[in-house]
Amino acid sequence: MRDLFYDLVRRNGMAVSIYLMLAVSIWVFLLIILPQLTMLDYSFRFNLPPAKIGGPEDVYTLEQYRYFFQGSGASDGINTLDIGILFKTLFAAVFVTVFDLIICYPVAFVLAKSSAGAKARLLVLALIVPYWINEILRAFAFRILFGATGVINETGMGLGLWDTPIDFIREDVALYAGLAYAYILLMIFPLYNAIESLDRNQIEAARDMGANWWQVHAKVVIPYAKPGIASGMTMVFMLTSGALAAPQILGGPSNLWFTQLVYQWFNSGGNWPRGSAYAMVLLIVCIALVLLVMRLFKVSIGEIKQ
Amino acid sequence: MKMKSPTAMIPGLYLTLFFAYLFGPLIIMVITAFNSSSFPRVSPWECFTTDWFGKLAADDKLLAGLGNSLLIGVGVVCVAIPIGLAAAITLSQVGPKLRAALYTIFIAPILVPGVVIGLSTLIFWDRIGTLFNAPYESFFYDGTFLTIFGQVTFIAAYSMLVFLSRIQRFDTTLTEAALDMGATPTQAFIKVLLPFMAPAIGSATVLAFLASLENYNTTVFTIVSSSTFTTVLSSKVRYGLDPSISAVAVIIIAITLIGAIIYECRNRYNTKGWAHVVADRPVLKVATHPGTVAVILGLLALAAVVFIQNHDSSACTAQILEDKRALQQKLMEEQSLNTPQQTVPAPTMPNLGPLGGDEGGASAPSPFGNSIFSPENLGTSAPDGQ
Numbered sequence: 206m207r208d209l210f211y212d213l214v215r216r217n218g219m220a221v222s223i224y225l226m227l228a229v230s231i232w233v234f235l236l237i238i239l240p241q242l243t244m245l246d247y248s249f250r251f252n253l254p255p256a257k258i259g260g261p262e263d264v265y266t267l268e269q270y271r272y273f274f275q276g277s278g279a280s281d282g283i284n285t286l287d288i289g290i291l292f293k294t295l296f297a298a299v300f301v302t303v304f305d306l307i308i309c310y311p312v313a314f315v316l317a318k319s320s321a322g323a324k325a326r327l328l329v330l331a332l333i334v335p336y337w338i339n340e341i342l343r344a345f346a347f348r349i350l351f352g353a354t355g356v357i358n359e360t361g362m363g364l365g366l367w368d369t370p371i372d373f374i375r376e377d378v379a380l381y382a383g384l385a386y387a388y389i390l391l392m393i394f395p396l397y398n399a400i401e402s403l404d405r406n407q408i409e410a411a412r413d414m415g416a417n418w419w420q421v422h423a424k425v426v427i428p429y430a431k432p433g434i435a436s437g438m439t440m441v442f443m444l445t446s447g448a449l450a451a452p453q454i455l456g457g458p459s460n461l462w463f464t465q466l467v468y469q470w471f472n473s474g475g476n477w478p479r480g481s482a483y484a485m486v487l488l489i490v491c492i493a494l495v496l497l498v499m500r501l502f503k504v505s506i507g508e509i510k511q
Numbered sequence: 512m513k514m515k516s517p518t519a520m521i522p523g524l525y526l527t528l529f530f531a532y533l534f535g536p537l538i539i540m541v542i543t544a545f546n547s548s549s550f551p552r553v554s555p556w557e558c559f560t561t562d563w564f565g566k567l568a569a570d571d572k573l574l575a576g577l578g579n580s581l582l583i584g585v586g587v588v589c590v591a592i593p594i595g596l597a598a599a600i601t602l603s604q605v606g607p608k609l610r611a612a613l614y615t616i617f618i619a620p621i622l623v624p625g626v627v628i629g630l631s632t633l634i635f636w637d638r639i640g641t642l643f644n645a646p647y648e649s650f651f652y653d654g655t656f657l658t659i660f661g662q663v664t665f666i667a668a669y670s671m672l673v674f675l676s677r678i679q680r681f682d683t684t685l686t687e688a689a690l691d692m693g694a695t696p697t698q699a700f701i702k703v704l705l706p707f708m709a710p711a712i713g714s715a716t717v718l719a720f721l722a723s724l725e726n727y728n729t730t731v732f733t734i735v736s737s738s739t740f741t742t743v744l745s746s747k748v749r750y751g752l753d754p755s756i757s758a759v760a761v762i763i764i765a766i767t768l769i770g771a772i773i774y775e776c777r778n779r780y781n782t783k784g785w786a787h788v789v790a791d792r793p794v795l796k797v798a799t800h801p802g803t804v805a806v807i808l809g810l811l812a813l814a815a816v817v818f819i820q821n822h823d824s825s826a827c828t829a830q831i832l833e834d835k836r837a838l839q840q841k842l843m844e845e846q847s848l849n850t851p852q853q854t855v856p857a858p859t860m861p862n863l864g865p866l867g868g869d870e871g872g873a874s875a876p877s878p879f880g881n882s883i884f885s886p887e888n889l890g891t892s893a894p895d896g897q
Contacts, residue, residue, distance in 0.1 A: 213601075215696070217699075228598070229597050229598055232594045236663060240628075240631035327775065331534075339763060340727055345752075350535075443623075481631075484631075491624070492622075
């Protein structure tokens with residue numbers, strides 16, 4: 206630590222070094238690590254009124270986690286509702302991620318390999334513009350689109366595809382479409398950056414040696430773009446499973462997203478320790494899943510960037 | 512292209528479909544902002560109206576939230592940019608091992624769900640506040656401060672990424688040259704490195720401000736009893752769909768488009784090829800200057816605002832309402848004919864015939880008329896409920 210500081214001072218001078226160290230320390234400790242540790246600590250406590258905090262009853266407990274696994278009933282019960290919501294959230298997030306990958310890969314490839322100059326810049330700009338629109342408004346747009354009198358239902362019924370309005374909201378179709386839409390950009394850009402740096406000659410060479418288009422992608426482009434694919438998938442998965450706005454707006458009345466449980470425990474439930482425990486469960490499960498997948502595909506976290 | 516001739520159109524077709532998915536929902540949302548129907552929809556089209564914008568301008572909650580959002584955005588920029596810059600410079604100067612470790616910590620806030628960041632920030636400062644026995648009005652419990660802290664946690668990481676990609680292209684021999692010529696390290700930092708980073712500081716500022724404005728997941732926890740633009744918008748959406756939300760979208764999309772067009776014009780204007788084209792054409796040079804474009808777009812926006820303020824659709828909406836009432840009367844009439852024993856006198860009925868074309872009225876289902884006037888069965892020609 207001291208060597209590091211001396212090194213910084215030698216390079217930047219005293220004043221700048223103090224600024225660097227101070228800014229980084231404030232960020233890392235005050236904003237990242239300590240709040241997370243406090244939340245972890247909180248998740249192991251009982252939900253006590255403010256007066257009793259720090260008193261004799263304020264002891265560590267696994268109660269909040271037990272509740273997640275077993276619910277409020279007898280000790281041998283299983284909290285199928287909350288665990289089910291967690292699994293549903295994870296499955297849906299994986300589905301959305303894979304869907305985004307499938308629709309974005311061709312776009313990224315075409316953009317990276319067959320557009321150049323002004324046209325490519327314009328297309329990239331066109332990709333970014335929808336992302337500047339507020340997340341709430343994007344969800345609202347899907348609400349209009351998929352509503353009982355929305356454009357999709359009107360068109361479908363107008364063409365005679367179905368007779369009565371389909372409740373896309375209840376079926377969660379609107380939610381998945383909205384979530385996939387919300388994070389498309391975070392999938393395209395890592396893919397685009399990865400594929401763009403691939404030397405065109407490699408594709409040509411593969412084709413000259415008799416590879417068809419499918420083999421070119423499977424054997425040349427995809428292995429090369431693996432870090433980009435991994436970071437895109439990680440981003441989309443983490444953001445989808447942690448999404449709150451879209452499920453609140455587009456989710457069916459009986460289908461909850463896991464983040465909504467956290468929100469409920471915090472707000473209407475008034476139980477911060479339990480909310481913390483649920484948030485920890487979400488965080489740990491998501492990170493474990495991401496690390497597992499990265500392990501399988503042999504990508505390191507250092508390769509992730511936006 | 513990688514495809515052979517019959518399939519050569521596939522990439523273009525695919526891109527078209529993709530951009531339709533990207534822009535379709537936004538376009539439809541924009542259209543609904545101008546339909547007078549009280550539920551946001553495209554069909555049936557009732558009247559072209561700009562009333563929803565007026566309703567928006569009268570929405571005090573939303574305006575107050577917008578004020579808070581701008582304040583928080585400025586606060587976030589002021590804190591997140593110095594932090595992100597420091598983090599990027601530190602990363603560029605430490606050894607590879609520490610670099611990898613630090614990078615993992617720095618990048619983590621982007622991957623951690625915003626919900627988790629929001630509530631950990633809330634709990635942490637609540638604890639600190641309790642520790643110091645701070646009064647409830649102190650900043651430990653203040654939504655604006657908490658939101659700035661919470662948002663900076665991950666927005667600093669965004670700006671760090673912007674700075675990193677710039678600093679990777681920095682030629683360290685420049686600093687060495689400055690040091691050789693007698694500059695102190697601090698001077699070298701301020702006179703060499705900072706000017707080099709200036710464009711990145713600009714784009715990181717814009718990015719940080721926009722990210723702050725549109726953040727919801729973290730803010731909804733840290734804002735406590737206050738509100739931001741996004742949280743007000745979210746509660747509006749959840750408590751009832753209303754075309755004035757589409758009107759918000761129209762405004763935001765317009766601003767975004769104007770920004771994007773000016774940005775693209777500036778890029779194009781600064782390219783070498785364009786400089787050659789306009790070298791001996793002063794008129795074209797002035798006309799394509801991004802400043803000119805900005806002025807033109809500004810005037811167009813102003814014209815749109817004036818139009819929105821002055822456009823009056825009350826005649827048309829009154830007509831629609833009249834149509835609906837006529838339809839309602841007609842249905843009641845049919846009902847009373849079907850059930851002769853229940854004789855309900857309807858004195859105003861004959862007058863309504865010429866006012867509203869019955870065919871036109873019948874094709875437009877009325878969302879509220881149904882529930883107000885008729886309980887369940889109106890007859891065979893009754894429009895379906897929503």
